[in-house]
Amino acid sequence: MNTALTIAGTDPSGGAGMQADLKTFTAMKVYGMCAITAVLAQNTCGVRLIENVSIPMVEAQLDCVFEDIFPDAVKIGMVSSIPIIEAIAGKLRQYGAKNVVLDTVMVSTSGHRLIDEDAQSALTQKLMPLSDIITPNLPEAEALCGFAITDKASQQRAAEKIAEGYGGYILIKGGHFDGGDDMLYKDGRVRWYPTRRVETHNTHGTGCTLSSAITAGLAKGLPMEEAVERAKEYITGALASGLDLGKGNGPVDHCFAL
Template identity: 45%
Template sequence: MDSAPIPNVLTIAGSDPSGGAGLQADLKTFSALGTYATNVITAVIAQNTQGVVAVEPVTPAMIRTQLDNLLEDVEIEAVKIGMVASRDVAEAIAEALSRRRPRWVVLDPVMVAKSGDRLVDDEGLRAVRDILVPLADVITPNLPEAAALLNSDMPQSLETMKSAVAELGRLGSPNGLLKGGHLAFARCPDLLWTPSGERWLDAPRLSNRNLHGAGCALSSAIAAKLAHFSFSASARVKASPREMEAGIATAIVEAKTWLHQALAAGERLSVGHGMGPPHHFHAWW
């Protein structure tokens, strides 16, 4: 019987009643990848596979109370931050995590749902950029999110993706993955950056409709993989900066591989009439 410790991970995100995105997707991903899942909810969203009809933010005071209460009791190894609707919420999250910081912070700068519905106001966008990006070890923007963070046009080519990564790195997160799925290529090009440089990671484009919550699943998979890396034998001994950087890159690559398999297996699911979710438990069911 495996006696390896099981790391605790946390998602700070909004809800999705259809179960494909938001904290529900994060909880499934954490569980599928062998970590113990906890959550703090930032917003209640009326949403299904076809779109968002209403967003009810949780108050910053309640978010702070949820975080403080959880972190006083549970040792969290990695946290994934998703939807942050306002500056007050960003400040509450940053303050709580600065006092009891998990080893890893992964930020998915969620701003627009797959349906195209805007989830964050302009002040919330600036707060994500100015407050949460510098707090994160890894950020995972897609091309529209990168354009919003940089107040620029959306990258339309591999060269403009490289330029965007250079600008994103200056916002304060040392590592990240710029997701290039919005480009009309046969393969989906993602650009990984670390302090040592950049690396292209691509995968075949899948022709199914199960993309709802894919970004949520990827960022939470990275958090789960980083939590396991911290618990590995090599990381328990003080790792060198080069070893830590290699561990981060490996976590991102493994998370992408897992997500691609979950997306491919999504055709087994029949959830809603719009854009369905990945199959988070494809390796188990």
């Protein structure tokens, strides 16, 4: 069986973070493993408290996975401090991790900032070079490129700007403006993925879910463009299923096809 590792924070309400990643791996028939970077108190209404896991514990979790069940792909989610970023980067290099997906998590769906501002540069300098693809949403892409993204033209310019310091695939998700589609960019090549709009406010964990679905596809040996396409189909189905839980932005239905 193909295997995938998520390196991420938790969500006790089950819609985002490590819990969403593991559900997605299972739904896509990949054996999922996890290394926890932070314990969050959050639900569909927002984030209340974040407590980072110690560096020795982060490193020990990664050692346990890589030394025993080497993952076919790795997804990196919430990493909120420089020491954690450095620890993860060191272990990825040590073990020669492959098919690394970096979900550039900076802000939650509810608007809570999830990464220290001084850690953002460490993310770009230490983790991005080790990643095969990054998956920023529009606000995150704006933070990376330094200017506003309001349409497809500026979306492409943002990818070109980010690519000046990064050679992997860049998937900029366009769901934050009307008519926006997702754009995959690498080495000047652009592929647009049309987004089928699903009328729902239950979008908690969509970014985590999409990036982990891409990870599952890569773990199964799919080429990048097909892995993204399959992941897009999966997240659309999870949104369209109509799961309605919680008092805020509810979770998607990760198990809609099971």
